[in-house]
Amino acid sequence: MYVYDEFDRTFLSERVADFRDQVARRLSGELNEEEFKPLRLMNGVYLQLHAYMLRVCIPYGTLSSHQMRALASVARRYDRGYGHFTTRQNIQFNWIKLAELPDAMDELAAAGIHGIQTSGNCIRNTTTDPWAGATPEEIEDPRLYAEVIRQWSTLHPEFTYLPRKFKIAITAAKHDRAAIRVHDIGLRLHRRGAETGFEVIVGGGLGRTPFVGKTIRDFLPKQHLLSYLEAILRVYNSGGRRDNIYKARIKIQVHEVGTEEFARRVEEEWAQIRDGALLLDEAAFDQIRDRFVTPAFEPLDDAPDALAEALKNPDFARWHANSVGPHKVAGHAIVTVSLKPVGKPPGDATAEQMDGIADLADAFAYGEIRVAHEQNLTLPHVRQKDLPELWRRLDALGLATPNVGLISDIIACPGLDYCSLANARSIPLAQRLTERFADPDRIADIGRMHINISGCINACGHHHVGHIGILGVEKKEQEFYQVTLGGKGNHKTKLGELIGPAVSEDEVVDVVERIVDTYLDLRAGPSETFIAAVQRLGLEPFKERAYAAR
Amino acid sequence: MTSPLQQKLKITGPTAITANRLADGVVVWLTPQRTWSEAIADAAIATTSDEVHALLASAQADELEAVGAYPARVAVEDGKARPANLRERIRVDGPTVAFGSAA
Structure with missing residues (x-):
């Protein structure tokens, strides 16, 4: 878990105070809807069919148990007792009243979460592998770089009014669990010799004109991450179309100018800024790395007796077969919690389930939870010996459907x-x-x-x-x-x-x-x-x- | 159903003006008295383009009660409006699926 510093906490609390004032002025008529709409959207507040919807950002899909309880509390106090986890690793509340939104946001801000940049033509939440920091496949935890991007992109003055929304995804594993090739920018962390860097993919996206992203650089040394992203965003911001909302995403620009020409423009821009203020040295990475709290894993054996015994139960074995993945630390496992019970809305969780997951994360998973873009949750660090008890308690919460990766995991x-x-x-x-x-x-x-x-x-x-x-x-x-x-x-x-x-x-x-x-x-x-x-x-x-x- | 926000104004039958209440987003309908009601049965029903434009102008002039006003085609039964398509039925009756602890 990344722990926010005083700067982040102050920023969030000031932002909620601003929004409280904006809501009051809207309700009094001092602001009209045309003036207010961009303000609410910047805070993740949409007006949907029946009510206001609040989209809450879960940075790179990582939540603490404390934050999950804050989400449960908001669901219970301000919504109708549930939330919907999305394909962008976020959560949406569907029934929040405008007048109560500032109070809900205050609760979320106290837990370090918010709706900022979950809407509008800005850089959205950077998503990543829900198995980050746990899977033995990865060469490094990609959340470090996602956090670097979060800090750079939050309220970036140059990129707050882009031609269209902008989504970045990053993975450090061979198996892509972050769908990086269908994002505006996809980043794949890999090694060249002793050096760590990124394959940079641009112009992917779905929507009405789907494209698979194109690689414009096979290897970008990691210290240049931000300057290169800045160069891409500048090329997009200056050349992306603003005349037609349906042609405004970077994928259209890449398609229209061609991958080679787009890459040339980026390299040209980058040449001017690559060794400037955005150059990241090890001290900068260390500063962010130090704020990630890594679990103190116990030394344990793989396949403990308790697990072997439990696997004789066919129901447990079935769940284990498709919900449990290998962990980088012996004696541990990654558990995917299906939010796809038969006959239920995919991705929804009740406040009771959110609280229950938070309790299970504390009891069995070092207090950490992830949201996957498949609309499931992940407990990334579970002791293998605890898997049978975890399964029983998930089942009691209605969260042990053995269908992860199967046809009903829709x-x-x-x-x-x-x-x-x-x-x-x-x-x-x-x-x-x-x-x-x-x-x-x-x-x-x-x-x-x-x-x-x-x-x-x-x-x-x-x-x-x-x-x-x-x-x-x-x-x-x-x-x-x-x-x-x-x-x-x-x-x-x-x-x-x-x-x-x-x-x-x-x-x-x-x-x-x-x-x-x-x-x-x-x-x-x-x-x-x-x-x-x-x-x-x-x-x-x-x-x-x-x-x-x- | 194609979002009314993406449609050009085209009147093809009995039409009412609907919006969301500013303070809580609840679906509301413009009444003949130019007030807002949560009940579609209270809605003013227009049958000509001029009537719809007049009602819509009145709704859009309101900056404090309701937002996002648009004309919705309605069915009429015993002189009262009811939803004419799935989208408006969902806005009136709520999601067609159980949610939260009722799911």
Whole structure:
């Protein structure tokens, strides 16, 4: 956990005081909506279908148990007792009253969290691997660099009014759990000899014009991280389109000018600033590194007897098989907590569950929690001997669904049930799919599978990179859904391909089931995953069967 | 349903003016008395473009009670407005899914 210093705490408290004043002036009529709207958006406050929505930033997805309890308290006191974890590792509260928002923000600020830069055309929360600092795969903890970026990008005077919003993701592991190739900038930490640096990827993004990001630099020495980001942002800020909101993201600029030309412009800009004030020396990294509190891991043995005994229980074994990942320290494990119970809204957690997770983090995970972009939570540091007890207590909270990485671990945006931009509902469809695929044996047989659902072309559910992607569209005020196949958001990112005309709300679950059955019938064997089968077979057999019964 | 925020003003039938209440975001409807009501049944119903424009102008002139006013097509039953599409039904009745501890 990174511990804020006095500067951060003062900044947050002053910012809430400013917002309290702005809300009072809006309610009294001193400010009109045109004047107030940009102010509330800068603090993460949207007006949605039924109410104001507060989006709270969770820097690089890392939360302390104390912060999780603050989120639970806000859910309980100011909202309707729950929150929704998002694909940007943030949390959204859907029912907060404008007049009460400053009080809610005060509570959050006391715990070091806020909604600043979760909206608007600025640099948003930098996201990263939820397994950061725990996985043996990584070469270094990427959160150090995410924190460097947070400090640089917060209220950056030059980049507060960009052509459009700007999202950065970073990973330090071979397996990309941060979807870096579908961000405005993706950073992959790697080594060249003894030196640590970044592969720099730009122009990725989903939405109405999806692109996989392009590498503009294979290796950027880490001390140049900020100057190079600044150069990219300057090229974008000066050359990105402001005449058309749909063409204003950096991905359009990179596409229009070409990757080589964009890279040339960045290098040209960078040459002028690379050794200036943004050059990071080891002392600068150390200063930030020192504020990260690292757990004092106990020396333990892998595969303790208590775990071996518990694995004889088939229910525990099933959960363990897909929820528990390897840890860099012997005797420890990474646990993914599914927020996808069968028939429930994906990514939602009640205040009681948030408090429960906080208690479990304190008891079993050194007080640390992560939010994953798959809308699940992660306990990054769990002693293996504690896994059976953790599982029992998660189960009591309704949080031990053994479906992580499987077909019912669905990513879905809030859709038309909440969002003012949506064309169709996402959550009820996700619920029906989880009910259709509720049998644990069946979903284990289907194996690794990602279904992503977006309620509109803005693609908050990342449907383009779902193995099965579902996009809600409207036809004559009726909900229809387009289906894509073959997308993936990992280190081999690929955009899914549309298999045919949109199908009605009534048909879509059956269509998905027919696609899954086609895979089960045609796969080379149980070891061939769905995505591998789609790559081998192409779309045609799936398309044929998906539409056969219509 | 395409967001009304993304649509051009086009009147195709009985229409009411709706918005969100400033203080708490609750969905409200403009009444014939030019006040705001939480009940869609209280909404003023316009059937011509001129009537809609007049109601909308009145709603947008209000800077203190409600925000984001827009015309919504409604169905009419016994002289009362009710939602004519899923989007407005969700705004009137709330999410179609259980949430929080009721989920």
